[in-house]
Amino acid sequence: GENVEQHPSTLSVQEGDSAVIKCTYSDSASNYFPWYKQELGKGPQLIIDIRSNVGEKKDQRIAVTLNKTAKHFSLHITETQPEDSAVYFCAAKREAAGNKLTFGGGTRVLVKP
Amino acid sequence: DAGVTQSPTHLIKTRGQHVTLRCSPISGHKSVSWYQQVLGQGPQFIFQYYEKEERGRGNFPDRFSARQFPNYSSELNVNALLLGDSALYLCASSHPGTMRETQYFGPGTRLLVL
Numbered sequence: 755g756e757n758v759e760q761h762p763s764t765l766s767v768q769e770g771d772s773a774v775i776k777c778t779y780s781d782s783a784s785n786y787f788p789w790y791k792q793e794l795g796k797g798p799q800l801i802i803d804i805r806s807n808v809g810e811k812k813d814q815r816i817a818v819t820l821n822k823t824a825k826h827f828s829l830h831i832t833e834t835q836p837e838d839s840a841v842y843f844c845a846a847k848r849e850a851a852g853n854k855l856t857f858g859g860g861t862r863v864l865v866k867p
Numbered sequence: 868d869a870g871v872t873q874s875p876t877h878l879i880k881t882r883g884q885h886v887t888l889r890c891s892p893i894s895g896h897k898s899v900s901w902y903q904q905v906l907g908q909g910p911q912f913i914f915q916y917y918e919k920e921e922r923g924r925g926n927f928p929d930r931f932s933a934r935q936f937p938n939y940s941s942e943l944n945v946n947a948l949l950l951g952d953s954a955l956y957l958c959a960s961s962h963p964g965t966m967r968e969t970q971y972f973g974p975g976t977r978l979l980v981l
Binding site: 758760786788790795796797798799800803843845849852853854855856857858859860 | 871898900902907908909910911912915922923925957959961968969970971972973974975
């Protein structure tokens with residue numbers, strides 16, 4: 755089955771700096787890669803996703819890149835703000851093969867003002 | 868529009884008991900998936916239900932079962948609770964058949980087994 759590794763497990767950045775989180779996956783058939791943000795006491799919230807026919811996707815301060823050959827994808831947050839502090843999860847799945855998302859272990863991001 | 872709702876928000880049970888957790892999907896969504904999130908880890912897939920039928924099952928024992936009702940709400944049942952079942956149980960709804968099968972998560976039910 756699919757296995758997703760996520761690094762780092764914790765990340766502390768100064769407000770205004772960039773944050774990068776990296777994930778690798780094992781199943782070459784995976785073709786959908788969402789990123790979720792989870793705040794304390796809440797469920798995961800989708801922040802951006804990418805499909806395997808695209809190499810990069812941006813949404814304001816957030817971008818995701820995908821390298822299918824190396825089987826890794828990354829989340830980039832620019833101009834970080836204190837409200838970006840949360841736990842971020844990457845995930846992978848095969849589209850049209852059910853809803854089973856395989857999640858990474860999470861990255862706790864702390865943005866220091 | 869209301870998002871995914873789950874009840875109860877918190878629950879305390881003792882070993883050996885059983886528990887029923889409930890989920891109402893986003894209006895118009897016909898698929899519900901259940902995940903278990905142990906503290907400090909990513910969510911793990913338990914079940915997917917679509918149109919009242921099981922469409923996927925993760926690596927969980929038979930003590931875990933679920934069902935989906937005609938209104939697309941869902942219940943997750945766990946029998947013979949173990950201490951290791953303590954976790955946040957998340958429900959996610961999606962609308963299969965659309966181009967983006969994005970899963971939207973509810974706030975979860977936090978279960979503590981003593």
